[in-house]
Amino acid sequence: MKKPLIGASLALLLGGATALAGAAPAAAATKGAAAVAVDFAGTVALSNCSGSVVRLPGSAATDPALVLTNGHCLETGMPSPGQVITNRSSSRSFTLLNSSGGSLGTLRANKVVYSTMTDTDVTLYQLTSTYAAIQSRYGIAPLTLSASHPAAGASIKVVSGYWKKIYSCSVDGFVYRLKEGGWTWKDSVRYTSSCNTIGGTSGSPVVDTATGQVVAVNNTGNEDGERCTENNPCEVDQNGTVTVRKGINYAEETYLIPACFAAGNKLDLNRSGCALPKP
Template sequence: MKKSFVGALGAVSALLLAAAGAAPAVAAQTSDAPATTPAKAAPVKAVNFAGTVALSNCSGSVIRTPNSQPNDPALVLSNGHCLESGFPGPGEVIVDQPSTRSFSLLNASGTKVTTLRASKVAYATMTDTDISIYQLTKTYAQIQSGYGISALTLNDAHPTQGSAIKVVSGYWKRTYSCNVDGFVYRLKEGDWTWKDSVRYTSSCNTIGGTSGSPVIDTTTGKVVAVNNTGNEDGERCTENNPCEVDQNGNVTVRQGINYAQETYIIVPCVGAGNKIDLSRAGCTLPKP
């Protein structure tokens, strides 16, 4: 879990921000075929820092589900390994744990506009995924009326291979652009194992402190994953060096490649009033 702040400062000077992009392939036309109008590229949503937050050691974002209401208590999404109480152990699931953690809320340009405060850790785990969800003391409507900032919406569908994404770090106020390179059946790091993780193309060279950053699909503008780790040294399945394990147990190590955990699985687990309800139909998040 290199993506927390620990060990990040040495990497900052080496940071390279690269935007991934390639010209679309165009099929050759035969001489007797009528000319066709090229398909238009999908429109790109503007992605900025509005709604992202900085934690003491990580990044995060104010998020909502498609069914969240303006007067619901707002939620902040980050990583399980960013919890103020330390890493949850394998198999550990935390629900409704009191918290007064503070978050610096950023506007579109990355300027802090206020400090938000948690009332509790609504849900957190590092089993199967790596997420923490904090419930705040303010509602979406209060944040919107007070600061003009809307929450980021979680996509309720699985991310798509090849889609253009941005990883937006509130901690560093940096944005990384790349594509979804593929999906990892099992991503193993130290004692933890995560399912169906997102693997980035190489230009999302995220560093310590970017843990918990929202991964935003640039076509929809919605959150599809939460940034959480990468292989630093080429080691095999050790802390800060996750390895990929396929369905047959084959292990692949990709030094310098970074990963995220999908967030569509959160949506079925959020009920009325933004309450995390692990008994809801379709909810597959680990239970205590």
């Protein structure tokens, strides 16, 4: 996985800090259509990862706000294969960013609503603030989670609140199974090579530039060309054929999430159509 920053080497951190300091948002572009401008508004920086304030298509302004990041960014440690965590108390804090990547203030969670590294790699936190309260205090609206499967070839941007850097590329394709160490993820997004994400970008929202909606959450990449080891995921197709793509990075789709929430941003894994793993 694109490991939380605390696990990255000092050389990588120093090199990344130098290279990325003062980085400006990349210009959005979608061939044949006007693209939505993508910036840092609504993204957050965690202590070791990236994330974003997100709403479901049916969320109301008065609902408690949600923050999306990776399962492997969970403050209590990475969930084990097969483990699903729901409705666990949390007091994690997040730095909310404005459109240019400047810090606006601190948001705080009161709950881990959902976290797993099985089939997907996602953590959703519930905040102590509503969307309306965040909008009123900071002038920031949440990003919307798409309820549709991302499209091959779509222009995307990976927005890292930690590094304050935006990566631009396209959806290269989808991976039947992505295996890394003891974890397996289903139907993962493979980026084209220009999204060369690094440690600390874990949990970044992947935004479709045609809609401005979040279609995936950035989570891993093959760093050394190894086969199916930690930080070196491998692709496995329906026939069991393994492919290793050194230097290529991946994300986990988020379109399954909305079906698992009822009114009021209430998690309900027993809802009709909910396909997220259950505890």
